[in-house]
Amino acid sequence: MTTTQQQATPFTLTHISLHQFTIDLDKPLPVGKQRIEKRSGLVLSATASNNMLQRQACVEISPLSGLDNQGQTLIGFSRETLAEVAEQLTALLPQLHQQPSDNLLALAEQTPYPSLAFGLSQLHGKLAGKFNGHSITPRTVPLIYRQSGEPLTAVADRVSSLPSSVYAVKVKVAQDSLEDEIKLIHQILAIRPNLKLRLDANRGFSLEQAIEFAACLPLDSIEYIEEPCHNPDDNQDFYHAIAMPWALDETLNDPTYQFELQPGLRALIIKPTLLGSIEKLQHLIETAEEHGVRCILSSSLEASLGIEAISRLAQMMTPDEIPGVDTLGAFSQDLVVSSGKEHSLSLEELTPLISLS
CATH class of the missing domain: 3.20.20.120 (Enolase-like C-terminal domain)
Structure with missing residues (x-):
């Protein structure tokens, strides 16, 4: 079987898991005129297989909502809350388990939550190998x-x-x-x-x-x-x-x-x-x-x-x-992927919400 044939063979989502995290910030970060001192979100992980290949990937889904460091609701950014996204994912994942990975794209188009749509389509892209071969050149605007x-x-x-x-x-x-x-x-x-x-x-x-x-x-x-x-x-x-x-x-x-x-x-x-x-x-x-x-x-x-x-x-x-x-x-720790901080949280250190094998 050629590489092209391997890639054309549909991938099935054989394992899916969802975890939640909270990371303290070393200094407050601005969200408009407000400030936050911690960041919470979700990590969605999946394994996809076909007859020849197995691929694993995980994505961060972190709507920019919640409370600021004064206990006030963040205004002007994500309309969806972390709880709403977690609830919808918990309901959706059993529908995805043992199904074609392309179903991720269909659900990304259906969800009303932008952060979830981005996460699902990103997970599909990673499992399809679309992120491979694109090295990251360190560059930033301070x-x-x-x-x-x-x-x-x-x-x-x-x-x-x-x-x-x-x-x-x-x-x-x-x-x-x-x-x-x-x-x-x-x-x-x-x-x-x-x-x-x-x-x-x-x-x-x-x-x-x-x-x-x-x-x-x-x-x-x-x-x-x-x-x-x-x-x-x-x-x-x-x-x-x-x-x-x-x-x-x-x-x-x-x-x-x-x-x-x-x-x-x-x-x-x-x-x-x-x-x-x-x-x-x-x-x-x-x-x-x-x-x-x-x-x-x-x-x-x-x-x-x-x-x-x-x-x-x-x-x-x-x-x-x-x-x-x-x-x-401003982050005190990294999440799954290291940016060079002293500690990077692994999936095992996060709060598990659902796991399907």
Whole structure:
């Protein structure tokens, strides 16, 4: 039997398991204007076999929802909760057991939960060998943000320590007063004048605030600002007033979103966990790039297993763009896949929810 025939022979899901994890963070991570100090999610594992081959794979499914470090519900990201995804998976897995692995794609299209759709389609891709042969080139755009109560000098120290090879950074804005944030931007550029900045406002400004903020910045140093206005309909007026390119992020989370070219739209910041299946991701990228809009894959604060997958997808789908995955530094441990931390949690160390053999 040839390799082509082996690959054409349907794979059957002979073993499936689901585990849950929680990892403490060494420092809070920003979720819009909120902060989280731990990250929870699921790991879905499967073995698929045909007459000649057996393949194993696991994926992270971590909706960006739950509570922040003040006990408040996270707003503006995943609509589904971890409990809802776990409940649906627990019901679906017996239907998948001993069935063709292609059924994963069918269920990915049927589920209303984007994080689950992404996980199921990703698992199918891994079991089909579609992720093989795509090495990951270490590349990242450092994330710069100010911790609560942190002096600007501490942020300056982090900027000063950036490797000389770094040519762009992402900066969280619309978090503090306009005065402090304008100072922060100028301080970063005073230390590293050649840096290009990708600003992320998370819809934190009114139109008037966004214009006032942008008017005080050197436009030549700004690649774009993500979601500058509370009301996304104001983004075009913002661009007409100040000529600063802008990008979409949260807007893409709306299940009814359809790409539309707009004045000033420079990039789509795509979080696969919030968007849905890999097929939906591929379609959005192709449509945007046809209109000259950049597509940058970004994390939803996944652990190392999820970050590895997004990095690999970025290498495959957007090879000319550096993905936004500079969030692992805050994690106290890795998950299944090592990023170099002292400890990486194995499946055996996670909480088992279901196992079918």
